[in-house]
Amino acid sequence: MTSSARYKSRTVKSGKMCEEKEYVGFATLPNQVHRKSVKKGFDFTLMVAGESGLGKSTLINSLFLTDLYKDRKLLNAEERINQTVEIIKHTVDIEEKGVKLKLTIVDTPGFGDAVNNTESWKANTDYIDQQFEQYFRDESGLNRKNIQDNRVHCCLYFIPPFGHGLRPVDVEFMKALQDKVNVVPLISKADCLTPAEMRKMKDRVREEIEKFGIKVYQFPDCDSDEDEELKQQDRELKESTPFAVIGSNTIVEVKGQRVRGRLYPWGIVEVDNQSHCDFVKLRTMLIRSHMHDLKDITCDVHYENYRAQCIQQMTSKLTQDNRVESPIPILPLSTPDVETEKLIKMKDEELRRMQEMLQKMQQQMHEQDL
Amino acid sequence: MASSDVVRQMDKNARPLALSGHVGFDSLPDQLVNKSTSQGFCFNILCIGETGIGKSTLMDTLFNTNFENFESSHFEPKVKLRAQTYDLQESNVRLKLTVVNTVGFGDQMNKQESYQHIVDYIDTQFESYLQEELKIKRSLHNYHDSRIHACLYFIAPSGHSLKSLDLVTMKKLDSKVNIIPVIAKADTISKSELHKFKIKIMSELVSNGVQIYQFPIDDETVAKINTAMNGHLPFAVVGSTEEVSIGNKMVKARQYPWGVVQVENENHCDFVKLREMLICVNMEDLREQTHTRHYELYRRCKLEEMGFKDTGPECKPVSLQQTYEAKRQEFLGELQRREEEMRQTFVQRVKEKEAELKDAERELQGKFEQLKRLHADEKSKLEEKRRSLEEEMSAFSKRRAATELLQAQAFNASTNNKKDKDRKNSGFM
Secondary structure (H helix, E strand, O other): OOHHHHHHHHHHHHHHHHOOOOOOOHHHHHHHHHHHHHHHOEEEEEEEEOOOOOOHHHHHHHHHOOOOOOOOOOOOOHHHOOOOOOOEEEEEEEEEOOEEEEEEEEEOOOOOOOOEOOOOOHHHHHHHHHHHHHHHHHHOOOOOOOOOOOOOOEEEEEEOOOOOOOOHHHHHHHHHHOOOOOEEEEEOOHHHOOHHHHHHHHHHHHHHHHHOOOOOOOOOOOOOOOOHHHHHHHHHHHHOOOEEOOOOOOEEEEOOEEEEEEEEOOEEEEOOOOOOOOHHHHHHHHHHHOHHHHHHHHHHHHHHHHHHHHHHHHHHHHHHHHHHHOOOOOOOOOOOOHHHHHHHHHHHHHHHHHHHHHHHHHHHHHHHHO | OOOOOOOOOOOOOOOOOOOOOOOOHHHHHHHHHHHHHHHOEEEEEEEEOOOOOOHHHHHHHHHOOOOOOOOOOOOOOOOEEEEEEEEEEEOOEEEEEEEEEEEOOOOOOEOOOHHHHHHHHHHHHHHHHHHHHHOOOOOOOOOOOOOOOEEEEEEOOOOOOOOHHHHHHHHHHOOOOOEEEEEOOHHHOOHHHHHHHHHHHHHHHHHOOOOOOOOOOOOHHHHHHHHHHHOOOOEEOOOOOOEEEEOOEEEEEEEEOOEEEEOOOOOOOOHHHHHHHHHHHOHHHHHHHHHHHHHHHHHHHHHHHHOOOOEOOOOOEOOHHHHHHHHHHHHHHHHHHHHHHHHHHHHHHHHHHHHHHHHHHHHHHHHHHHHHHHHHHHHHHHHHHHHHHHHHHHHHHHHHHHHHHHHHHHHHHHHHHHHHHHHHHHHHO
16 A cells, blocks of 8 residues: 555545534545645655675665666775775656656765775764765755755665574674664565574574664554554564575566566576565665655754754863963862872871880980989 | 606607507507596586576586585675585496585675685695605505595676686686686677687786686597687586476576577587586597696695705706605704703703802891891890899898897887887885
């Protein structure tokens, strides 16, 4: 069920109720919003991260049914030994039924490829912060008509299916980004695992996410007045995270039908087949139902956090400067250290001992004289 | 065990002779085979690959047993090696198989030191064999050879190229062990992608000068099959210990919703090729290569480090004993020199200490004398004062006596006057 279908049912309900009472007319507000938003167009920024060779580009191409990665150069192994992570942006304008979408994909080639990968997420966090900062400045500016929103709305993180679960580099990356962007972990190349192995892997990943306290994107709960079908869908969606995906843009023939898939000697993996992989679920979640929620959370939570932090830093700096200008503050009396006290005591004792010795000597001399 | 270099040269002094009947020494190979069969064979495999890539499963599948391996975690701080030895038997041939697995390879954030532990392990095995060889009382035929004969390097099926860690590790290992790269979990790559992937891997290895193990093509009986197999490197393998029924047979396979990957189907993966090459055809060659190439290289480097050479300073061949004797003399001479040095330093130190102590003694003596003199001075002064005081006292007492006497006289005189006065007064009456 698409979102457009959902709101249509709502208007029908309210329309029926208001037939008997007096008709005001604000039930058409959703229509007006729809019209304006179509006119304005939407934008969405998606970041993809993961080691090379996990199928990120193929998946993006499959999701948006385009070819974003024409003529790209892949590096050799020896070139990648000391590779630094770079940021590459692809922007495309796509249109469907009159709705325009400006899609930006932020790619991070080189992540996890070098031999030494400490702090390889820095490029990602820096980029996200930069976008936040730019938006912050634009928002506080005088002319706010044409603010370009380049903030990253969602980050798809690709987990390799070849291991037993999360690896240290995965944990570090997701923890570094969890407070800045909505992190959606995906299990890539899902045609590597049998259904039993896949269940085990998903359980493992979910466990480890909880164990390490990683805050990934949580689907919002359905409203209680939604119908059963939607609720069921929602539940299924939540239970199958993290999504196990396969990507492909090649068409193969299966039982007389032409579908997107991967051809193997032992069978054909269909991308759109729900029993083969979770591609459909991912597409539903990312594009058809939760795109706007992702944007909202980015604006309301992540950006606000960044903004609050920024402002706090600025004000604390200001107050610090103010303090220096005011009269010299009285330093609290420093209590003598334990060490100096000990020294003083020792010296006192020495003095006393010497005095006693002197007295004794004097006495002795007296006795000698007498 | 392995034979030494067998390079049959046509000896100039030996002329070939034709036999006129059957002698019987054509049974020599059979005798050799019987002997080695009764001894049993030993084979050591090292499996290098990321955690979870399928090393243990492949070993289980290759040797058709369950080696009881447990899953390792991804969070090992350093790369470790785990070796397990098993005794296998097939027909009447006994095999002592050692499987060494890496634990935690490729999991750390900083993988610059990952290869070091593996290289150290291989060197340790070579070292223990070298020690055994150099022993005076050695038992090489009983020795459990732990040198690594084959190294299976598991490449992750990314579909693009080798990882940087793979390249670095293989470069460090290619001169120490026979490397056989395999593409693990090959059921995730389609046929066309696999072809491109293999080409890319081989070209990367060649362009970086990594020498992987090539199946030998000098023996006519196996040359043909080996050449064909060399063209299929690296083998794309799938491992499985679970069985699925296909038709009416139970075969080792992996069951997916879209099909069943059969491990022993040559169309699906190269597992059969790997088994044949690794075990059926070239196992003995792997052992031989390890001994004649890799071990000899290690031995030569080690001995050269210790200072042994094959030729002396005038390019005359020098035997091990001579070199050893020379080294020994040198060492003893060095020892003696050091001893002399130490003795000299000791004597010198003793002298210095003596001198110091003497100085200190003299100083003390001086001080003592000085104090004594002071004391004597004080005493004499005190004596003088006492004498003067006594004199004064005696003078004072004399004067006192004198004044007393005067007083007494004066008193007497006054009393006499008084008596006279009284007499006079009384006379008048």
